Amino acid sequence: MLRQQRQFAADASHELRTPIAAVRVELEAALLHPGDAREALDGALGALGRLEAIAADLLLLADIGSVPRAAEDEVDLGRLVADELRCRSGRRRILIHQDEDVTVEGSRPLLSRLVTSLLDNAERHAATTVDVEVRRDGERALLSVGNDGEPVPAEDRERIFDLFSRRDAARSRCDGGPGLGLAIVRQVVEAHGGDIHVRDGDPGVRFVVRLPLVSSIPTTLVGAGAVRPLAGRPEPLTGPVRGSSCSVRCGV
Numbered sequence: 506m507l508r509q510q511r512q513f514a515a516d517a518s519h520e521l522r523t524p525i526a527a528v529r530v531e532l533e534a535a536l537l538h539p540g541d542a543r544e545a546l547d548g549a550l551g552a553l554g555r556l557e558a559i560a561a562d563l564l565l566l567a568d569i570g571s572v573p574r575a576a577e578d579e580v581d582l583g584r585l586v587a588d589e590l591r592c593r594s595g596r597r598r599i600l601i602h603q604d605e606d607v608t609v610e611g612s613r614p615l616l617s618r619l620v621t622s623l624l625d626n627a628e629r630h631a632a633t634t635v636d637v638e639v640r641r642d643g644e645r646a647l648l649s650v651g652n653d654g655e656p657v658p659a660e661d662r663e664r665i666f667d668l669f670s671r672r673d674a675a676r677s678r679c680d681g682g683p684g685l686g687l688a689i690v691r692q693v694v695e696a697h698g699g700d701i702h703v704r705d706g707d708p709g710v711r712f713v714v715r716l717p718l719v720s721s722i723p724t725t726l727v728g729a730g731a732v733r734p735l736a737g738r739p740e741p742l743t744g745p746v747r748g749s750s751c752s753v754r755c756g757v
């Protein structure tokens with residue numbers, strides 16, 4: 506526990522120091538060159554935005570699962586994904602395949618964040634195409650997000666869910682996020698009684714989330730703080746994630 510706490514403190518301060526330093530540099534530049542102050546202040550605001558995003562993610566991580574949530578929503582996963590895709594810029598071609606009425610119970614904002622984080626990652630790492638599936642799989646809803654970029658090697662498939670974990674260490678600290686997205690995704694999934702796996706894509710990589718469908722959730726609440734009672738741990742994933750029904754093409 507102590508070691509984990511130390512690691513967390515070290516990682517968090519490292520991530521926070523970068524945008525703080527950027528704010529300082531920009532403000533100093535504005536003082537030195539008042540004529541260019543506008544540009545420097547824009548830079549400072551951008552760095553402040555990154556700082557705010559990290560603080561908000563850390564707060565969210567502390568909150569997920571720790572506060573009993575009385576009001577729960579019935580969330581149509583297919584609609585949630587479609588709403589999210591509508592707001593995207595279309596940087597990548599996005600394919601979506603979905604069954605009708607794939608409904609889970611839980612927190613709409615948290616499930617929305619889950620979808621956003623997986624899509625952000627997939628778009629960032631895709632070579633050309635992101636592929637999203639929303640399916641019914643027995644008593645489970647299945648949301649899978651794949652992209653055709655570099656695969657994630659088997660030895661990294663667990664640690665990418667750690668706080669502040671980023672595989673592409675060479676990437677500039679200004680590019681991409683602090684490495685909190687998948688940690689949040691996993692906590693959201695687990696708080697909803699589900700699980701998440703990383704698989705080989707075809708090509709690339711695929712993140713597969715399974716959540717209990719509304720009809721399969723037992724009514725007894727287990728443990729304070731769970732968004733939903735934890736359903737029995739699902740069997741390991743086997744077989745391809747495929748199905749029929751509708752396929753919609755979004756973005757370019």
Ligand SMILES: Nc1ncnc2c1ncn2[C@@H]1O[C@H](COP(=O)(O)OP(=O)(O)OP(=O)(O)O)[C@@H](O)[C@H]1O
Nearest residue numbers: 626627630665670671672673682683684685686687
């Ligand atoms: N679809 C993907 N393809 C390849 N690698 C991925 C993919 N998604 C995540 N990763 C790897 O896992 C790491 C952790 O992902 P995570 O979403 O937690 O952090 P991030 O995207 O770097 O930052 P943040 O999500 O906080 O903005 C990434 O830095 C990347 O190396």
Ligand SMILES: [Mg+2]
Nearest residue numbers: 626682686687
């Ligand atoms: Mg991310």
